[in-house]
């Protein structure tokens with residue numbers, strides 16, 4: 001898996017407009033607010049199971065109804081297509097649970 005650079009990085013980021021690129025980490029970030037803790041943990045459960053299936057895991061934190069997620073590929077030293085694909089899964093799960101951007 002190769003770190004995304006240049007035009008490929010630009011094209012990849014265009015696929016995940018809800019996410020913010022962190023140039024320092026070469027990662028993408030999204031902060032989500034759910035209805036309550038139960039919903040937030042439900043999102044984390046869905047994502048955790050999918051992350052395990054993909055062997056590609058988020059860096060994240062949760063405070064009550066808020067979930068902060070960072071995606072980057074440690075083995076590649078930056079953002080790869082695996083992060084983009086997982087971000088799109090997270091976007092779909094978040095939408096299904098009625099999440100808003102924090």
Ligand SMILES: C[C@H](O)[C@H](O)[C@H]1CNC2=NC(N)=NC(=O)C2=N1
Nearest residue numbers: 055056057058072073074075076
């Ligand atoms: C051995 C290595 O930890 C595994 O191949 C997986 C586990 N989950 C992972 N998750 C992320 N985000 N990046 C990785 O490089 C990664 N590697």
